[in-house]
Amino acid sequence: MKLLAVASEIHPLLKTGGLADVVGALPLALARLGIETQTLIPGYPAVMAAIGKGVKRHRYASLFGETATVIGATVAGLNLLVLDCPAFFIRAGGPYDDPAGNGWADNWRRFAALSQVGADIAAGSLKGWRPDVVHAHDWQGAMTLAYMRFGPAHAVGKVMTIHNLAFQGRFDAGIFPFLGLPAEAWGMDGVEYYGGTGFLKAGIVSADAITTVSPTYAREICTPEDGMGLDGLLVGRGDRLHGILNGIDIESWNPSSDPLIARPFGRRTxxxxxxxxxxxxxxxxxxxxxxxxxxxxxxxxxxxxxxxxxxxxxxxxxxxxxxxxxxxxxxxxxxxxxxxxxxxxxxxxxxxxxxxxxxxxxxxxxxxxxxxxxxxxxxxxxxxxxxxxxxxxxxxxxxxxxxxxxxxxxxxxxxxxxxxxxxxxxxxxxxxxxxxxxxxxxxxxxxxxxxxxxxxADFSWQRSAALYAALYASLVP
Structure with missing residues (x-):
């Protein structure tokens, strides 16, 4: 099986939180189950430095008004598709915020571009490789599923993972005409969200399967107390909602062999x-x-x-x-x-x-x-x-x-x-x-x-990866 993951960060190249750990560890665990993963990520400065020249896989003369190239590379055992678009991703500050800590004003355009590229790959834009399933992570990757739903890749399996419902990618309604979606995508069953544009909401309504990162959190977000305005939608799609616990990289985090600690130890020492x-x-x-x-x-x-x-x-x-x-x-x-x-x-x-x-x-x-x-x-x-x-x-x-x-x-x-x-x-x-x-x-x-x-206690990725693999398989005809 071929899987495309779309995410805004990945360990060990760039990390602001647990999302990067998951995006970096899950493909390695899936590989042991025979699933080939390519991960689409933005070409931030740290990412571009890590991949070197790579292999040019696809070029855009105008991606949301900017030139861009999809570059293939392998780093730390991870197969990467890097969106090299300097106008969007080569800038001072963090991946989401400017040096003063304020969100970039064009975040909607930056991550809509990433998502459009993900949908294009799902539709076959890369010669010799096309995914069976696309797995989008958080609001930054969520619009991939909306572009697929309203485009030529609508039949490809679509998985949306919510790592933190608090971050929803909400923007003004005025950006909708610039997203390149058909008019029918605007509405309660599309990207419209309380009169604005909701990226995460669009991913949730477009997904064939929705996951979040623990069983208890999957239940919590279906309540008014913790649903953050999306509980009604999540309850309505409850038959597609799964709580799959994250794992950890037990090789990097191993007290008996960790080179970063003063002295190795085990449960008997x-x-x-x-x-x-x-x-x-x-x-x-x-x-x-x-x-x-x-x-x-x-x-x-x-x-x-x-x-x-x-x-x-x-x-x-x-x-x-x-x-x-x-x-x-x-x-x-x-x-x-x-x-x-x-x-x-x-x-x-x-x-x-x-x-x-x-x-x-x-x-x-x-x-x-x-x-x-x-x-x-x-x-x-x-x-x-x-x-x-x-x-x-x-x-x-x-x-x-x-x-x-x-x-x-x-x-x-x-x-x-x-x-x-x-x-x-x-x-x-x-x-x-x-x-x-x-x-x-x-x-x-x-x-x-x-x-x-x-x-x-076993918190490796082995069991969780098997659950994801079974979910992907259920979406492939």
Whole structure:
């Protein structure tokens, strides 16, 4: 089977979040099942540098008014189709935002262009290769399915994955005439969305199958509380909606062979974690002692519950614990954590930004990872934590609820507990969960049992890839 994936980022070339990890790991797992994947991505500066010259597969004299070329290349075992369009993708700033952090005004045009190219490939624009199924990721790739539905590739299988329903690609109605879609595409059953243009909505109504990244999140987004205006549509298409849990790259995230951590370790050699903990203490300027060390590796945003954690720093320190934070996001929340670090020197420390090697060390040396998200489609950092014996303390939402087994009396007695859950996502339950974690950390047999139970859990891509493969097969005549 031949599969075309359309996405706006891919690890290891460009990453702003978990989307890139999924887009980079799933094709490798599918290859072991006999599925050949080509992934269409924008030609950002980092991507163009990574692929070198590549092979020119198709040229556009005018793609939304700009010249563009589709370049084929293979990087890190991934078969890539790169949309080389300098006017859209070679610019300072991030993939979606300008240097000041504002969304690019022409994002609708940039990702409509990417989607049009995806639909063209589905229709046979590349000599010698045509997909059996097209898999679009998030709003940036969603319009691929709309262009297919209203174009010559309408019969090709179409899969839409929602990684985070909060990001919908909503634009003014005035852009519709420039999208190149027929008039019939404007309407409730097309791209129109509350009087504007909705890219993700267009993908959802055009898809033959819709997936999201955990079973619990699939249920949550069908409710008014978490559906973010799309719950009615998703309920109506419920027979096509599937929750497939994300996996992780168990080779890159393997504590027994990870070259980025201070000392390799396994579930029988947990003492090896101490060397990485000492590095965390040194890098963050934390006091060196045996008190529980909580870590955070996250975007500092409201969705991630970081305002609740910032409001709980005094309580965390009063419990005798320490905290190391790695992340960036809302300036107000960055300031709140920096102020907390200043107030609690040696007990709370913050590194604003992202550092992949440091994130490995933190998972390898931290005692517990805090993830107090208000909603979390899947989450990957708790899976890395489980793999590395860094006990997750999580809100019971989305994929966090699906992957962490709460340390209640029954689970502890059966030896299956892997972390601590709390609900609802609010300050008081979060503080109670932190207190539970501190108490459990003092019970060495119980804590070690949770670490070891988490480390044997299988969150590889093997099972999830098989579910995707079966879904693709159901769409091929």
């Amino acid at each position: 947990l003492s090896g974690r101490k060397a990485s903990r000492r590095i965390i203490e040194q890098r963050f300027g934390l006091e060196q002692d045996e008190s529980p060390l909580f870590i955070v590796i996250s975007r500092l945003t409201w969705q991630k519950g970081m305002d609740m954690l910032a409001a709980s720093l005094d309580q965390l320190v009063q419990q005798g614990a320490r905290l190391a934070v790695l992340g960036s996001g809302d300036h107000a929340l960055e300031g709140a954590f920096l102020a907390g670090a200043e107030k609690h020197r040696g007990r709370v420390a913050v590194h604003i930004g992202y550092d992949e090697p440091l994130s490995h060390v933190m998972q390898a040396g931290g005692n517990a990872i805090l993830i107090p998200s208000r909603f979390e489609p899947c989450g990957l950092t708790q899976l890395y934590g489980l793999r590395y014996g860094c006990v997750p303390v999580v809100a019971r939402v989305g994929g966090l609820a699906d992957t962490v087994i709460d340390a209640n009396v029954a689970a502890l007695g059966a030896g299956v507990a892997t972390g601590i859950q709390f609900h609802p996502p609010a300050i008081a339950p979060l503080q109670a969960a932190i207190a539970r974690a501190v108490q459990l950390h003092a019970d060495r047999p119980a804590w070690t049992g949770m670490q070891r139970a988490g480390m044997v």
